[in-house]
Amino acid sequence: MLKTVKEKDFELYKIVEEELNRQKTGLEMIASESFVSTGIxxxxxxxxxxxxxxxxxxxxxxxxxxxxxxxxxxxxxxxxxxxxxxxxxxxxxxxxxxxxxxxxxxxxxxxxxxxxxxxxxxxxxxxxxxxxxxxxxxxxxxxxxxxxxxxxxxxxxxxxxxxxxxxxxxxxxxxxxxxxxxxxxxxxxxxxxxxxxxxxxxxxxxxxxxxxxxxxxxxxxxxxxxxxxxxxxxxxxxxxxxxxxxxxxxxxxxxxxxxxxxxxxxxxxxxxxAMTDEYKVCMKQVVKNAKKLSDALQKKGFRIVSGGTDNHLLLVDLRPKKLTGAQLEEALAFVGITVNRNMIPFDPEKPMITSGVRIGTTAMTIKGMKEREMEEIAEMINKVAENINDKGALDKIKENARDLALKYPLYHGYFDF
Ligand SMILES: Cc1ncc(COP(=O)(O)O)c(C=O)c1O
Known part of the structure; x- marks a missing residue:
């Protein structure tokens, strides 16, 4: 990738490589993200x-x-x-x-x-x-x-x-x-x-x-x-x-x-x-995965805004876990699970702090993950929430998140990869 850039601007090339590595080894769950096909x-x-x-x-x-x-x-x-x-x-x-x-x-x-x-x-x-x-x-x-x-x-x-x-x-x-x-x-x-x-x-x-x-x-x-x-x-x-x-x-x-x-x-x-059958199957799985993740987090004591989801994203109220969105976003980023802090409805916290996080399933579904992996991710998120100040525990979860991400290599999932 980026053959010419590597030759002519190594400093910039290294930054893109670093980001590629982050995308390969992390669990990308920002609701507005996806992995685009090589055609794009x-x-x-x-x-x-x-x-x-x-x-x-x-x-x-x-x-x-x-x-x-x-x-x-x-x-x-x-x-x-x-x-x-x-x-x-x-x-x-x-x-x-x-x-x-x-x-x-x-x-x-x-x-x-x-x-x-x-x-x-x-x-x-x-x-x-x-x-x-x-x-x-x-x-x-x-x-x-x-x-x-x-x-x-x-x-x-x-x-x-x-x-x-x-x-x-x-x-x-x-x-x-x-x-x-x-x-x-x-x-x-x-x-x-x-x-x-x-x-x-x-x-x-x-x-x-x-x-x-x-x-x-x-x-x-x-x-x-x-x-x-x-x-x-x-x-x-x-x-x-x-x-x-x-x-x-x-x-x-x-x-x-x-x-x-x-x-x-x-x-x-x-x-x-987006007209292909493969794409439609993928989108159905995106929604199934969001529902599964929502159910699994609910079972672990998180409150899901509106009780669930009809689409590709869920809003998680962290107050039952006595955490803010900023705290959980940072701890999840440390272990390689990328989500964003998000206001929940009628949030008592400021926008930079928030009481919630927004999680989306599109990118991970495109990589090929299904309900079983959503349960694993819910387990990891819960462990992070419950061990937020325990560096040793977070290091272990980081390894698990990396292993799961690498099981589904980038550009081997849906579409024409
Ligand atoms: C509902 C909605 N409309 C518009 C936009 C803006 O899109 P863009 O970031 O391409 O300007 C976004 C992106 O976050 C969005 O969520």
């Missing part, structure tokens, strides 16, 4: 990066577009077919920019928008004050019901009627349950608001048909091609035909300049990969 890496490193191209197929601002047009058309066709959408724009450089493009297409600065609270599962781009979304637009946040830890749809409806936003955003970064897209769509319709679903986390599960699709209900659907789609590091937008021109115009020239054609090709490959 080939395309992201391909000669397509040499071409500068603005505009859309047939309407370009640079000559020499004929070949590239074929690629973008293929990618658009595949995205539309995969999700059953009227229109697809595969130019957004990231999930955040996909959301920015939708906002730019239909609302104006200071307009009212509703989105899910960041500290209860939403994303930065759904109205956080630290993000462009919360600075430019007037966001009103909805959240969860304290008892069920599910979206409080009644409150969402009350807020929608009170504030009458122009747009309602659904979708989340750390919500383990299905979202009732139809219900929110009906609320949006009743106040004449647009409806955007950001399905970045669950897009792969939607593609595999094991998670409800937002496409029939939403005016706009945004996503990344990373996370459960397990592909290129970029974003895309789906929308109803009536919005196609507005979305394309908002993307270019509205928000972005030239396209990242090498990434666009990798997205095009991602969509094809």
């Amino acid at each position: 890496m080939e395309l992201q490193g391909s000669i397509l990066t040499n071409k500068t191209m603005e505009g859309f197929p047939g309407k370009r601002y640079h000559a020499g577009h004929e070949v590239i047009d074929k690629m973008e058309i293929l990618g658009i066709q595949r995205a539309k077919a995969l999700f059953g959408a009227d229109h697809a724009n595969i130019q957004p450089h990231s999930g955040s920019q996909a959301n920015q493009c939708v906002y730019a297409s239909i609302i104006n600065p200071k307009d009212k928008v509703m989105g899910m609270r960041l500290d209860q599962g939403g994303h930065l781009t759904h109205g956080s004050k630290a993000n462009f979304s919360g600075k430019i637009y007037d966001f009103i946040s909805y959240g969860l019901d304290k008892e069920t830890e599910l979206i409080d749809y009644t409150e969402l409806e009350r807020l929608a009627n009170k504030h009458r936003p122009k747009l309602i955003v659904a979708g989340a970064s750390s919500y383990p349950r299905f979202i009732d897209y139809e219900r929110i769509s009906n609320i949006a319709k009743s106040i004449n608001a647009y409806f955007l679903v950001d399905m970045a986390h669950v897009a792969g599960l939607v593609a595999a048909g094991i998670h409800p699709s937002p496409v029939p209900y939403a005016d706009f659907v945004t996503s990344t091609t990373t996370k459960t789609l397990a592909g290129a590091r970029g974003g895309f937008i789906l929308c109803k035909n009536e919005f196609s021109k507005k979305i394309d115009k908002a993307t270019f020239p509205g928000v972005q300049g030239s396209s990242h054609l090498h990434i666009m090709a990798a997205k095009t490959f991602t969509f094809k990969n």
Whole structure:
């Protein structure tokens, strides 16, 4: 790997090798991560990066577009077919920019928008004050019901009627349950608001048909091609035909300049990969593994937010173990299990501390792990939690985590590795 870089920039090469070794020997359980196929890496490193191209197929601002047009058309066709959408724009450089493009297409600065609270599962781009979304637009946040830890749809409806936003955003970064897209769509319709679903986390599960699709209900659907789609590091937008021109115009020239054609090709490959039977089997296993991990941790005395999971991630409340998210994240990282600290609903701790961790099963499932391995991982997590100050015990768990990771070599699992 990286033959030329090794020769010309050994310092940088060594850093990438070190990261490769970390990925090979660790248990990677960040919910937004996956291992992409070698096809994705080939395309992201391909000669397509040499071409500068603005505009859309047939309407370009640079000559020499004929070949590239074929690629973008293929990618658009595949995205539309995969999700059953009227229109697809595969130019957004990231999930955040996909959301920015939708906002730019239909609302104006200071307009009212509703989105899910960041500290209860939403994303930065759904109205956080630290993000462009919360600075430019007037966001009103909805959240969860304290008892069920599910979206409080009644409150969402009350807020929608009170504030009458122009747009309602659904979708989340750390919500383990299905979202009732139809219900929110009906609320949006009743106040004449647009409806955007950001399905970045669950897009792969939607593609595999094991998670409800937002496409029939939403005016706009945004996503990344990373996370459960397990592909290129970029974003895309789906929308109803009536919005196609507005979305394309908002993307270019509205928000972005030239396209990242090498990434666009990798997205095009991602969509094809997500149509295969092998991919669907893998995604089913991702969900089975998340459910198994959730059950196993629950049996060991952890509290699982909302009592379980419908998707690829779980939120673990660490208060029964008298630990914070920051403490467990650090101790797990020491033994080679990578998760992230995460606010639990109505968390009494600060965002940098938190009472919980978020755990995802996509990457380890792609490597080939199944329910039995999830039980082993739950056992390790529990041992870390119960021996957090015992260096000897942690060293032993580190060995076990490494052994388990090495039993499933990188690039010998699902897809075309
Ligand atoms: C729901 C959701 N939307 C958007 C994004 C942003 O994607 P990106 O990191 O590609 O900007 C994320 C990523 O964390 C996400 O979870």
